[in-house]
Amino acid sequence: MTASLVTAPIVVPLLSAAGYAVFGWNRRTAWLGAVAAAGLLVGAALLAAGTRGGAVLAALGLLRADALSAYMLIVIGVVALPAMLAGPAYLAAEAAAGHVSPAAARRYGMLTQMFLAAMALAVLAANLGLVWVAVEATTIVTAFLVGHRHTREATEAAWKYVVICSVGIGLALLGVVLVYFAALHAGLSEAQGLDLAMLTERATGLDPGVTRLAVLLLVLGFGTKAGLAPMHAWLPDAHSQAPAPVSALMSGVLLSVAFYAILRVKVIADQALGPDFARVLLVVAALGSLAVAAALLLAQRDYKRLLAYSSIEHMGLLALGAAVGDALALAAVLLHVLGHGLAKSVLFLGAGHIQHAVGSSRISALGGLLARAPLLGGTFGLGLLALLGLPPFSLFASELGIARAGFPSGLGWAVVVAFTLMLVIVAAVGRHARLMLLGPAPAVAAEPGIRVPRAVAGSLVAALAVCVLLGVTTAPLDGLLRSAAAIATGAAP
Amino acid sequence: MTEAIYVQLLYLACGAFLLTGVLVLWRRDLSAIIRLFALQGLALGALILVLAAYQRDLALALVGVGVGGLRAGLLPYVMRRALAAAGAHRETRPLVNAATSLLVAAVLAMLAYAISRPLTQLAPGPTIRAVPVALTVLLVGFFVLVTRRRALSQVVGFLLMDNAITATAFLTTSGVPLVVELGVSLDVLLAVLVLYTLTDRIRASFGGTDLDELRELHD
Numbered sequence: 001m002t003a004s005l006v007t008a009p010i011v012v013p014l015l016s017a018a019g020y021a022v023f024g025w026n027r028r029t030a031w032l033g034a035v036a037a038a039g040l041l042v043g044a045a046l047l048a049a050g051t052r053g054g055a056v057l058a059a060l061g062l063l064r065a066d067a068l069s070a071y072m073l074i075v076i077g078v079v080a081l082p083a084m085l086a087g088p089a090y091l092a093a094e095a096a097a098g099h100v101s102p103a104a105a106r107r108y109g110m111l112t113q114m115f116l117a118a119m120a121l122a123v124l125a126a127n128l129g130l131v132w133v134a135v136e137a138t139t140i141v142t143a144f145l146v147g148h149r150h151t152r153e154a155t156e157a158a159w160k161y162v163v164i165c166s167v168g169i170g171l172a173l174l175g176v177v178l179v180y181f182a183a184l185h186a187g188l189s190e191a192q193g194l195d196l197a198m199l200t201e202r203a204t205g206l207d208p209g210v211t212r213l214a215v216l217l218l219v220l221g222f223g224t225k226a227g228l229a230p231m232h233a234w235l236p237d238a239h240s241q242a243p244a245p246v247s248a249l250m251s252g253v254l255l256s257v258a259f260y261a262i263l264r265v266k267v268i269a270d271q272a273l274g275p276d277f278a279r280v281l282l283v284v285a286a287l288g289s290l291a292v293a294a295a296l297l298l299a300q301r302d303y304k305r306l307l308a309y310s311s312i313e314h315m316g317l318l319a320l321g322a323a324v325g326d327a328l329a330l331a332a333v334l335l336h337v338l339g340h341g342l343a344k345s346v347l348f349l350g351a352g353h354i355q356h357a358v359g360s361s362r363i364s365a366l367g368g369l370l371a372r373a374p375l376l377g378g379t380f381g382l383g384l385l386a387l388l389g390l391p392p393f394s395l396f397a398s399e400l401g402i403a404r405a406g407f408p409s410g411l412g413w414a415v416v417v418a419f420t421l422m423l424v425i426v427a428a429v430g431r432h433a434r435l436m437l438l439g440p441a442p443a444v445a446a447e448p449g450i451r452v453p454r455a456v457a458g459s460l461v462a463a464l465a466v467c468v469l470l471g472v473t474t475a476p477l478d479g480l481l482r483s484a485a486a487i488a489t490g491a492a493p
Numbered sequence: 494m495t496e497a498i499y500v501q502l503l504y505l506a507c508g509a510f511l512l513t514g515v516l517v518l519w520r521r522d523l524s525a526i527i528r529l530f531a532l533q534g535l536a537l538g539a540l541i542l543v544l545a546a547y548q549r550d551l552a553l554a555l556v557g558v559g560v561g562g563l564r565a566g567l568l569p570y571v572m573r574r575a576l577a578a579a580g581a582h583r584e585t586r587p588l589v590n591a592a593t594s595l596l597v598a599a600v601l602a603m604l605a606y607a608i609s610r611p612l613t614q615l616a617p618g619p620t621i622r623a624v625p626v627a628l629t630v631l632l633v634g635f636f637v638l639v640t641r642r643r644a645l646s647q648v649v650g651f652l653l654m655d656n657a658i659t660a661t662a663f664l665t666t667s668g669v670p671l672v673v674e675l676g677v678s679l680d681v682l683l684a685v686l687v688l689y690t691l692t693d694r695i696r697a698s699f700g701g702t703d704l705d706e707l708r709e710l711h712d
Contacts, residue, residue, distance in 0.1 A: 127670075127672075127673070129677075130673065132673070133676030133679075133680060136684070137680060139684070140680065140684055140687055143687045143691070147694065150698070152699060152709050153710055155691060156707040156710055157710060158691055158694075159691050159704075159707065160710075162684065162687055162688060163651065163688070167635070167654065170651070170658060173677065174658045177665060178661075178665070180662075180666050180669055181615075181616075185615055185616060207611070210612055213611055240710075299712075
């Protein structure tokens with residue numbers, strides 16, 4: 001029973017993709033994607049209960065679900081549901097503007113579902129090689145989604161995205177090869193050589209020289225997909241050009257899925273090399289990402305790029321938490337993943353509707369959004385507040401957790417630097433937010449009122465409500481968070 | 494196969510692998526570059542077959558045929574079609590000229606030897622001693638990727654890196670497990686098809702495949 005639960009999060013979206021392939025995108029199949037996402041979320045919740053007694057294997061040992069995988073699946077489901085609910089409205093608006101053909105709509109339906117399946121595979125794979133395959137598969141599937149609009153900008157973004165991410169992930173593949181090499185020399189059999197659980201168990205026997213090289217490549221490679229500096233150059237382009245629901249998925253959860261791979265690698269690295277090696281790499285990536293985000297947010301003129309740079313900021317913060325690396329820090333990191341996913345999907349989905357209505361993604365085109373469209377402006381503004389880490393949103397709690405764990409671990413200086421950079425970011429984003437929400441409306445504000453479909457409005461409000469709820473209490477997730485953090489620290493198998 | 498012949502054949506294949514990789518830096522004619530890439534695919538296939546013959550491993554030999562077929566047959570075929578569609582046959586102005594590029598390749602080779610020190614120390618042997626060759630091709634591929642301005646040259650750079658990683662996998666461990674190898678090959682094939690489609694779109698919307706034209710997006 002539990003074994004079939006492990007395969008369901010991959011199979012359900014694939015079936016739905018097949019549904020789109022056969023029936024195309026029409027009024028009846030439009031909600032199929034949302035149904036599949038809801039199914040994924042329910043499956044993830046059941047799996048979280050099912051893995052309470054320990055990891056569950058499936059598919060001849062190729063898939064393995066533990067508390068950490070189940071938690072990541074929940075994050076995927078929670079972000080996928082509003083993104084998929086927004087899909088029909090997005091395509092309807094594009095069709096009204098004459099941008100999408102039926103074939104493009106069918107492809108959109110298929111690719112978004114395959115995207116979900118690839119992410120589910122990445123967090124469920126028992127084998128480091130299979131994790132790699134799944135992460136690379138997400139690049140391939142999303143390449144066409146980034147280029148969905150066929151404009152010059154979208155094509156350019158898709159090209160940069162595929163080239164930079166394929167190279168980055170190529171480096172990770174070399175890392176996988178070297179881990180396998182080290183594992184065979186540590187006496188693991190060929191079947192066990194890439195198995196994450198076996199690697200973690202036998203990590204102390206891995207040759208330190210080769211492992212060091214491998215970990216460096218893996219962190220650099222998966223860090224590229226996670227949008228960490230110095231390999232972040234593709235992110236603002238891809239996230240600002242993709243269709244809004246895809247941006248929500250890419251920013252809200254794909255980055256975190258790549259970061260999940262780094263967490264798994266870190267557990268092995270800590271055992272094999274001691275905690276300092278991965279810690280140095282992660283602190284460098286964290287502070288670099290925060291600095292890049294702060295520098296480019298200050299003078300940002302495009303609100304979708306603003307959201308993209310904010311993702312780099314939050315990935316940097318996750319890297320800092322992972323560098324601290326104790327149970328408190330990792331529980332905070334995992335909570336932050338969920339909170340960021342919720343807030344970012346609200347913002348990108350809102351930004352998509354704003355862009356459709358205003359016809360521009362420039363901050364200066366927005367002025368007075370709150371008065372022009374109270375619901376959309378309100379959710380957008382609250383989403384920005386959540387993103388800046390203000391209470392009562394859960395990002396406040398998780399940022400506080402990372403800071404509190406940082407000082408006793410000897411990384412207090414890095415926390416101070418990081419939070420100084422974040423103050424700069426708060427000031428920059430705050431200024432842009434004031435302009436967009438309250439500023440004077442541009443002179444040519446003659447657009448028809450901005451209307452948001454009920455399904456989208458409902459999911460935006462619901463996502464913000466969940467974000468607040470988690471900021472007040474994490475009680476429903478406490479047990480899962482604790483076991484997932486224990487796995488990520490290497491304290492539990 | 495005796496040990497001596499095995500080592501000779503192994504190093505011959507590695508030599509061909511390295512030579513084709515470095516020659517890519519020298520040529521500016523895109524169809525010649527694709528031909529070199531196909532030859533490198535053959536060298537990689539031959540390398541795996543030599544390993545298979547020495548280890549008397551039929552499965553490995555079949556993998557070698559598959560890898561060779563993909564990298565010497567299918568991928569060059571896709572790229573030739575992209576080239577025929579693109580119409581531009583020469584790398585117009587690489588950022589670094591051919592002579593300097595070849596010198597850089599020599600520096601990269603030394604770097605590759607330095608990087609692979611931990612591997613050679615862990616398991617000295619004829620195959621591991623050839624790993625720096627693969628890593629040199631990896632670095633050369635990266636160099637091609639960052640200095641060439643044609644979409645197709647960048648794809649070749651990416652594929653050189655990928656060939657090099659595959660060669661490293663077979664030299665160090667006789668290949669990663671089959672399921673991973675299949676996934677990797679499929680992903681590479683798909684990545685190339687994606688890039689092929691995008692090249693097409695770049696030509697349609699920018700009127701050429703010169704990547705310097707891609708400057709709509711910046712801060």
